[in-house]
Amino acid sequence: MTTTADTPVTTRTHAPLGRLLGAELRWVLRRPRTLVVLGLLALVPLAIAIGVATAGGPPSGRGPGLVAEIAGNGFVLPVVALGLALALLLPLAVAQAAADAIAGEAATGTLRGLLLAPVGRVRLVVMKSAGVVMVAVLAVLLIAVVGMVAGTVVVGGAQGTLVTLSGTTLGVGEALGRIALVAVWTVGQLLAVGAVALAISTLTEHPLVVLASVLGGLIVFGVLSAIPSLEWLQPVLLTTGFSAGTDVLRDPLPFDNLWSSTIRALVYIAIGLVVTVVRMRRRDA
Amino acid sequence: MSRRGRWGAGLAGIVVAGAVAVGVAVAPTAAAAPPLPPVTPEALAASVITAKPGPMNGTVTVDNELGLPAIPQVPQLGNGTSTVRVWSNGDGKGRAAIPSPDGERTLVSDGTTRWSYDSTDRTVTKAPAHPANAPAHPGRPGGVDPQTDPSGAATQMIADLRKTSTVTVDGTTDVAGRSAYQLVLTPLPTERTLLREVRVAVDAEKRIPLQLTVLATGSPQPALTVGFSDITFGPQDQSLFTFTPPPGTAVKDAPARGPGGQSGPPQGAQAPKVVGDGWDRVIVAQKPATRPNPNRDEGDAPDLSALGTPVSGPWGQGRLISTAVATAIVTNDGRIAAGAVPEQVLSEALGR
Numbered sequence: 001m002t003t004t005a006d007t008p009v010t011t012r013t014h015a016p017l018g019r020l021l022g023a024e025l026r027w028v029l030r031r032p033r034t035l036v037v038l039g040l041l042a043l044v045p046l047a048i049a050i051g052v053a054t055a056g057g058p059p060s061g062r063g064p065g066l067v068a069e070i071a072g073n074g075f076v077l078p079v080v081a082l083g084l085a086l087a088l089l090l091p092l093a094v095a096q097a098a099a100d101a102i103a104g105e106a107a108t109g110t111l112r113g114l115l116l117a118p119v120g121r122v123r124l125v126v127m128k129s130a131g132v133v134m135v136a137v138l139a140v141l142l143i144a145v146v147g148m149v150a151g152t153v154v155v156g157g158a159q160g161t162l163v164t165l166s167g168t169t170l171g172v173g174e175a176l177g178r179i180a181l182v183a184v185w186t187v188g189q190l191l192a193v194g195a196v197a198l199a200i201s202t203l204t205e206h207p208l209v210v211l212a213s214v215l216g217g218l219i220v221f222g223v224l225s226a227i228p229s230l231e232w233l234q235p236v237l238l239t240t241g242f243s244a245g246t247d248v249l250r251d252p253l254p255f256d257n258l259w260s261s262t263i264r265a266l267v268y269i270a271i272g273l274v275v276t277v278v279r280m281r282r283r284d285a
Numbered sequence: 286m287s288r289r290g291r292w293g294a295g296l297a298g299i300v301v302a303g304a305v306a307v308g309v310a311v312a313p314t315a316a317a318a319p320p321l322p323p324v325t326p327e328a329l330a331a332s333v334i335t336a337k338p339g340p341m342n343g344t345v346t347v348d349n350e351l352g353l354p355a356i357p358q359v360p361q362l363g364n365g366t367s368t369v370r371v372w373s374n375g376d377g378k379g380r381a382a383i384p385s386p387d388g389e390r391t392l393v394s395d396g397t398t399r400w401s402y403d404s405t406d407r408t409v410t411k412a413p414a415h416p417a418n419a420p421a422h423p424g425r426p427g428g429v430d431p432q433t434d435p436s437g438a439a440t441q442m443i444a445d446l447r448k449t450s451t452v453t454v455d456g457t458t459d460v461a462g463r464s465a466y467q468l469v470l471t472p473l474p475t476e477r478t479l480l481r482e483v484r485v486a487v488d489a490e491k492r493i494p495l496q497l498t499v500l501a502t503g504s505p506q507p508a509l510t511v512g513f514s515d516i517t518f519g520p521q522d523q524s525l526f527t528f529t530p531p532p533g534t535a536v537k538d539a540p541a542r543g544p545g546g547q548s549g550p551p552q553g554a555q556a557p558k559v560v561g562d563g564w565d566r567v568i569v570a571q572k573p574a575t576r577p578n579p580n581r582d583e584g585d586a587p588d589l590s591a592l593g594t595p596v597s598g599p600w601g602q603g604r605l606i607s608t609a610v611a612t613a614i615v616t617n618d619g620r621i622a623a624g625a626v627p628e629q630v631l632s633e634a635l636g637r
Contacts, residue, residue: 065386065387065388066387066388068405069387069388069404072533073533159532161531161532163531163532163533163534165384165388165389165391165404166382166389166391166402166404167391167400167402167404167409167528167530167531167534168529168531169529169531169532228365243386246386246387247384250382250384250389252522252525254370254384256344256515267303268303270303271299271302271303274299275299278299
């Protein structure tokens with residue numbers, strides 16, 4: 001609604017995209033719930049770091065999964081934190097942004113103003129997607145950066161190196177490269193969730209339905225992938241690829257799973273965006 | 286209503302198209318059998334035994350339907366699919382990475398030392414390599430492990446089984462994008478075994494086994510498929526074949542190796558006895574000093590007492606553990622008999 005108010009309609013036949021985007025991003029960022037969610041996400045690596053630091057040095061015997069890898073190996077923290085958050089927390093943040101973007105505006109009646117504004121429907125989708133993308137990028141960046149700082153300060157590195165799962169050591173530069181890679185990959189997976197959430201967002205006027213569908217869908221995907229007789233379904237499920245982020249801790253870096261999960265995410269993004277655009281174009285103001 | 290119906294149909298169409306797209310984008314493509322010049326089984330088997338594949342790397346996929354109990358230390362043995370990444374420089378140096386969801390086991394053989402690194406407990410185990418019987422890839426010492434080394438496993442198998450098997454070449458196939466001959470070993474009718482046939486896909490150019498498929502009697506599905514899902518021949522980065530223990534890890538020496546290829550002190554133990562030959566060979570051993578390892582169908586010795594069903598015979602009493610391709614009997618007096626044979630053959634072997 002702020003966008004229409006700011007746009008000089010008299011002299012233009014359409015609003016400049018940059019300004020629309022700026023307005024949308026400010027609109028998303030000014031929501032207290034967005035900030036609260038981002039703040040809580042930043043606590044994830046902090047909590048892990050404190051937990052690992054208080055637990056002491058490297059565990060003897062078989063540790064409880066990847067978290068044990070962090071002890072004395074701080075660069076692993078952002079990767080593990082992203083992996084843990086990707087299961088539900090990050091999708092929750094993105095789904096919330098997508099729910100607010102369209103269903104939320106429909107619920108408060110402000111979507112009508114946007115639909116009536118001199119903005120093409122595709123531009124409207126681009127703008128709304130940008131808000132979701134921003135939340136995804138910010139959330140991942142926050143976890144990665146806080147994770148890196150907490151990993152270095154609280155946990156401490158193994159002589160400034162990253163010890164991979166394969167027993168090799170990587171220098172700081174390569175370690176940062178690996179973390180950047182997993183961050184970019186995580187954003188890709190989140191955008192797939194976000195695109196589907198946007199599509200659901202166009203189908204309902206209740207933001208809670210979007211949240212429930214996305215989180216419920218992720219849980220159902222998890223259940224389906226745990227059933228052995230439904231193994232053939234695995235290539236289609238988005239969650240199948242969620243564990244591929246761990247691969248950046250292996251050396252040499254295996255790209256197969258990172259690549260196939262990215263392709264899968266791209267297909268989800270395409271489906272979500274197509275449904276969103278079609279639905280928004282046909283929508284009555 | 287009709288509009289809503291159109292909408293539903295449209296959405297369903299988009300979702301179905303998307304699902305198909307995901308499937309096409311992610312699923313591997315099946316290839317037709319490539320035309321290759323005919324070859325006799327003898328020539329093929331011989332060329333396999335003398336093959337020198339040179340440096341290569343690849344991914345080995347294990348599809349295991351053996352029906353073994355899950356053993357925590359070696360999840361690859363349980364039913365299901367697992368992958369192993371292997372690198373070999375062709376002259377005894379090699380590297381294998383066995384990934385698990387929350388870690389990785391790395392095996393490196395640098396020519397003089399075999400290193401094993403387990404990321405879950407961050408321990409490095411080192412052992413001197415045995416040049417006399419150094420495996421082509423790192424793996425279990427003194428032999429070949431089909432889990433990590435399909436080439437070595439199949440080569441050894443062909444050499445053993447030619448005496449008691451019908452060996453045929455059953456057309457061609459495509460494995461990991463490479464043309465391959467299908468070498469099929471079928472047990473002679475006189476052999477008493479649970480196995481129906483063993484198929485080995487042999488690379489047409491490099492003549493190394495690319496895939497090993499074990500079929501048991503009474504089941505159309507393979508009990509075990511071990512093979513490359515991806516293979517590349519060519520020079521390898523030599524740094525892959527060295528290992529430096531990372532900071533903060535404990536390095537320990539591996540315990541002495543028993544003749545069965547398993548760790549554990551073999552003090553006072555006698556070597557396992559082999560009864561029969563060919564497909565119906567049975568290995569009889571004493572528990573727990575040594576453990577037989579014909580089909581890797583046993584866990585740690587204490588576990589055996591809880592597995593299987595009670596059986597008795599002229600040899601005494603014990604427990605029978607059966608899987609799709611192998612049977613084992615653990616007697617109450619501490620003997621173990623195992624083989625790819627029915628229970629009766631084990632019984633006879635124990636009675637000898």
